[in-house]
Amino acid sequence: MNYRTNPKNGDKISQLGYGCMRFPSSATAGVSDIAEVKRLIKTAFDGGVNYFDTAFVYGDSEKVLGEVLEDLGIRDKILLSTKMPQFSCKSGADFETYFKKQLAALRVDYVDYLFIHNVSEKKRWDELKSWGILDWIQEKLDKGQAKNVGFSCHGSTSEFKAILDDHDWDFIMLQYNYLDENWQVGREGLKYAADKGVPVFIMEPVRGGLLADKLPPKAKTAFDNLPTKRSYASNAIRWVLDQPEVTMVLSGMSAFEQVTDNLTTASEINAGGLTDNERSAYVAAAAAIREFMDVYCTACGYCLPCPKGVSIPDCFYYYNLSFIDDMASVKRNFAGFVGNGNISACVGCKACERHCPQSISIAEKIAAARTRFGL
Ligand code: SF4
Ligand code: SF4
Incomplete structure (x- = not known):
């Protein structure tokens, strides 16, 4: 495992973080398979992963992660992050209501990295401020219930910059991959944050699985022609980790093979490590994907549940x-x-x-x- 240093606080963070959004399911719908989750988390931890990320809205993820971390006895050896669902808050009192539930589900007194989840419009950020979120954040920091506070963003570059410039954030997270290089916050936002010395975490490196085995044939061929054979997911993660502005990339791992493949990837690549041939392959693959896509859906699931049950x-x-x-x-x-x-x-x-x-x-x-x- 290769590690990167948080430019703000010096934390040594594994460049691959474990995204706990897609834990393997048990036979009961909507319930994670705890034994399998434990095996995956232990394998990742033993392979050097020290950053584990969840959120209030990831089904039973916080509860399962809390139980597994306690079982494995590794809470104090890792950096734990979760996300307070600001989009569900109707007033300032809700910040604490959700956060208390999250700490209880995770079985912890504090989290290392606390996200204000999906702050994508400055207008919404201003509303949260009018409800006292800055005082609430400061209280969490002062009490040690959150060691660092940041936000995740799916907004445009300009909205992102406006939110970033409005507060002294400890870190940020954005969607970024070779298909979305100039989409949402994009490369411009990534560089802007890094230039300010703000650690940048990346989500959706494989774009909900589209950049793994769901690639169209022409895109697969672009990678198949490279001298070194790797999984398509590995190629997608390598593209992100090639970039020095990135502090850590999250991958939502739900199968053992994904964990071992990602561990290999994150132990091989470093910033600036791509070859020219590889760089050309990403350009060709992205062009091939765009040829067929009619709907730019990342499978984030924020639109769910639909009142009529549409998946x-x-x-x-x-x-x-x-x-x-x-x-x-x-x-x-x-x-x-x-x-x-x-x-x-x-x-x-x-x-x-x-x-x-x-x-x-x-x-x-x-x-x-x-x-x-x-x-
Ligand atoms: S359609 Fe739903 S799943 Fe797709 S990007 Fe939009 S919110 Fe996410
Ligand atoms: S019924 Fe159709 S339009 Fe309405 S929420 Fe569901 S998917 Fe969206």
Whole structure:
């Protein structure tokens, strides 16, 4: 494992962080498989990962992570981060209500890195300030309940800069990968934060799995032609870790093979470590992906739950896939894994759209997918 230094506080952080958003499921829907989670976390920890990240809105993730860390006895040997769901807060009192629940679920007195989750518009940040969030943050720091406080952002570069400049943040996190280099906060925002000496953590390096095995054939060929064979996910993570402005990249690992593959990746690459051939392969792969994508969905799930039960990201996954894969097989898989009745349940109410960080016209695109699938 290679480590990077937090430029603000000197923490030695494994350049690969464990994202706990997608723990493996048990036989019961919505419940994580604790024994398997324990195996994955232990493997990652033994391989040098020392940063583990969760959030209030990741299902049972905080509860399961708390139990596993206690079981393994490694809480004090790692950096623990979680995210306070500001988007669910209706007043300043809610900050503490959520945070108390989070500490209890995690079975800890403090977290090392506390995010204000998904602050993507300056207007919303101003509202949070009017509710006293700056005093609340200072109180958490003074009491030692949070060692560092930052924010995650899916907004535009300009919104991001405005929020970043408005407070002395300890760290920030943004979505970044070779397909999204100039999307949302993007490279410009990454450099802006790094120039200010703010540690930058990265989420979505594999873009919800799209940059792993879901790549279209032309994009796969770009990587298959490289002299060193690696998994597509490994190539995606290498692109992020090549960049010196990045302090740590989070990967949401839900399978043992992902953990071991990521450990290998993070022990091989360093900033500036890509070859020219590799750099060309990313450009070719990104162009090949853009050729087929109709909906720029990252599968973040913020639009869920839909009041009608529509599995929005799954619908978009198969819809996008239908442009590069055999239609009959896509339709068969869609019917089997998602269900034709699922997409047909959409009533076009648009309740989901205000939650989408990618500003997708979800109702319109769901209708397009229905037409394409003949449903
Ligand atoms: S527009 Fe469709 S997908 Fe979105 S919330 Fe309404 S019913 Fe659900
Ligand atoms: S439609 Fe938007 S909010 Fe929903 S999963 Fe896709 S990117 Fe996320």
